[in-house]
Amino acid sequence: MKVLNLVTASAFLLLARNVLADLCAKGKQELGGNWFCQPVQAIQYSNVGSSGSYHQITDMNSQTGSCQYQLKQYSGPLAPLNEEVSLHFRGPIQIKQIAAYTPASAKSVKKVRDTNVHQRAHQHVHSRLHAQENARSQDKRQEVTATIDGQVVHWVNDYFGPSASSCIPPAMVTATVDGQVQTWVNNWFGGGAAPTCTPSEAPAPAPAPPAAHTPAPQPAAQNQAPAPGNEAPLPTTALMSASAPAAAANTGTGQGQQYDRIAYYDSVSQTVDNLAFLGNFGGQGSGVFTDTFGASLAYANSAGTAGASSPQKLADTTIPSGSEIAVMLGEACNGDDCGYFQPGSVAYHGFDGADKVFLFEFMMPMDPSSHGKYESDMPAIWMLNAQIPRTTQYGPSTCSCWVTGCGEFDIAESLLQGSTYLKSTLHANESGGDSDYIERPTSETMKLAVVFSSNSSTIHIQVLPADTNFSTTLAASEINEMCQATPDDQVSYFTIT
Known part of the structure; x- marks a missing residue:
């Protein structure tokens, strides 16, 4: 039939587009042991997710430094990053906006809302094509x-x-x-x-x-x-x-699906909706510090440089080189609903589900005065399986699920001091990293989308127009417009194998 012939022809065209890969054939250079190819506006990882297992921590003994675990099985599209993830930011970085979205059909999220109401204009997202x-x-x-x-x-x-x-x-x-x-x-x-x-x-x-x-x-x-x-x-x-x-099947992420914003931050208006700003500052007002595990998660101060005794709003500021913060949902862990976490740690839920969208606005200014120090002038945005920071991010490897593949996704990371190349890498039992890069925004803010799609088993990183607004809802068609706005010669395709 005519309609079936049309579908076959279109499927062939789609297959032809999918053979595109990274842009390293146009040229590449090796810097500090890493390959850098071409600047792009979008990076798409496909075939993300596998079946496997990792060591899920079930007990941490701060006296001996030993930990116990059970084998956690995972499977499905985007696994294990279909589990709760946490967002992490390393300076120098100015975080202007963060928004997180999940399908409207997903389980509702218990929200802790900002009680200080600021002036808010009624806006909606983009769209033009x-x-x-x-x-x-x-x-x-x-x-x-x-x-x-x-x-x-x-x-x-x-x-x-x-x-x-x-x-x-x-x-x-x-x-x-x-x-x-x-x-x-x-x-x-x-x-x-x-x-x-x-x-x-x-x-x-x-x-x-x-x-x-x-x-x-x-x-x-x-x-x-x-x-x-x-x-x-x-x-x-x-x-x-x-x-x-x-x-x-039946994930509900078809063309008519709506995504609801479940969390939001704006630095200028100091609006915080359902987010918690934390860091590895245990013992500084909150959380714990032990000789065996180091500093647990604690509330971060408004500058993102030290701990605090209670939840704080991140100020409209530059987080300096070497400082890191973690951003979680504003829902504290209750009983065992987060699974196990380090005793005494400040523990919050992460962003759950295989289908989720994150929008960021940020700037990463140069910081030459810090050169020579550890991780100076190397800004980064990444996510971890939320179990990692809730147990120990930088403590003994046997007390974290990271080493056994529970998942990390580096969204935009400078791998060299003072570098203007931002790389992405997936760390799991099936890992890979694209060699094309996004240019570091040093003097103006950049808006960036990260889209997890279970239907296609993809993670898509997309530079957005400067006038993109982070509205309270997104239609799936709007999300696709974001991703389709970039010509293929500015998109890098990487398949996880």
């Missing part, structure tokens, strides 16, 4: 008649295929067409009558954003339900992924 998409799709609209769950339905199918840099794949449709069971990608962008089967709701398109770096709006209520949108819905009764295993 609709005109181009509509023009491109005019000649590819097909009338589809199918039997889904025993019902005959009709709709117009607009298919022009996801690009290789698409963060969140559109939903798959399985239907009986002319007596044969067929499965294809369904992108619904309107035109023709809406489907007659049960629709999934999609959020309304966002209006154009205002000027850059105004604090993003705060949600009116903690568990506010998303309002029904006016986009045409997806006719999806059976959802599945072409790349993920069967167990990962």
Whole structure:
């Protein structure tokens, strides 16, 4: 049939795009034992996640320095980073904004809200590529008649295929067409009558954003339900992924999926919503320090340089070279709901789930005056399996799950003193690091997205336009627009093997 031929042709084009790799063929150089190839605007890791096990710490003896563990099995797309992760920042860095999102269908997060209300403008996220998409799709609209769950339905199918840099794949449709069971990608962008089967709701398109770096709006209520949108819905009764295993089906990250912001920070307005600023400052007002394990997590002071006795807001400041902070959800561990953590440590939940999106705004100014000191002028943003900082990040390796592969993802890290090249690397039982790099923002802020997608088993790092706003909700289509805005010659593709 015509529609099936169209899908086959589009799938071939997608396959052709996916053969793209890193850009090292254009040139590379070795610096300090690391290879650096080309500057890019986006890096996409594919085939992320595996089955395996690691040593999950179950007891820490501060008298002897010994620890006990149990074998923790993991599997699935993005595993083990589909577990709770913590965010980490090393100076010199100015953190202007942080936002974290999870699918609206995910388990609701208990939120600790900022009680100091600041002026907040009502804003929404970006978006612009609709005109181009509509023009491109005019000649590819097909009338589809199918039997889904025993019902005959009709709709117009607009298919022009996801690009290789698409963060969140559109939903798959399985239907009986002319007596044969067929499965294809369904992108619904309107035109023709809406489907007659049960629709999934999609959020309304966002209006154009205002000027850059105004604090993003705060949600009116903690568990506010998303309002029904006016986009045409997806006719999806059976959802599945072409790349993920069967167990990962029905993850709800199709084209109509909405992502809700579960945590937010803005340095200028001093808005903090459901985030905790911590550091390895145990014994300085909170947490503990032992000779065997060193400093546990503690509350960080407002400068991000030492401990504090209670939760503090990170100031609008530059965290200096060599200083590190950890950012967790503003939900303290209660009983064993975080699993085991070092006794006496300040322990908070991390960001859970295989599908999650992080938006950052930051600057990494040069700091030549610090050269010669340990980790000076080497800023970094990375994430860890949250069990690592809750036990020990820099203590004995036998007391951390890191060495056995529970997971670390370096998002943007300077590996050399004074370097302007920011590398990314995945550390797990199946590891890898892309040799292309993002240029360090030394004099102006950069906005960056990190998108975890279970349907495609990908992690996508994307430099964003300066006028991107960190709104309270994101549609999957908006997230994909972020990732598809960069030409292929500015995207580095890396497959974990």
